Amino acid sequence: MTSYQPTPPHPAPSTSQELLTVPQVMARLQLGSSAVYDLLRTRQLASITLGRARRIPTRAITDFIRTRLDQEAA
Known part of the structure; x- marks a missing residue:
């Protein structure tokens, strides 16, 4: 008899994978x-x-x- 092993839930997206809307980008870049x-x-x-x-x-x-920082430094 085999026991059922549930699959673990998918991890939440990390910050590097987060998707932002244009208004959110406007706020972050202050543009x-x-x-x-x-x-x-x-x-x-x-x-x-x-x-x-x-x-x-x-x-x-x-x-x-x-x-942009690299361009400014050059």
Whole structure:
């Protein structure tokens, strides 16, 4: 007789995998909507589209900031 072993629940997404809305990114970067949409349009800030919703991974914000700091230091 085999006993049933339930599978553990999926872990919650880590902070690096969190998806943010444009207003959340605006608040984090302290920028207006036009500036954030310009960054998305020029692909300086990576994003994904889910249906009609645009989402930005927190990792993309970290990468964007790191890239800008490297550019400023050069």
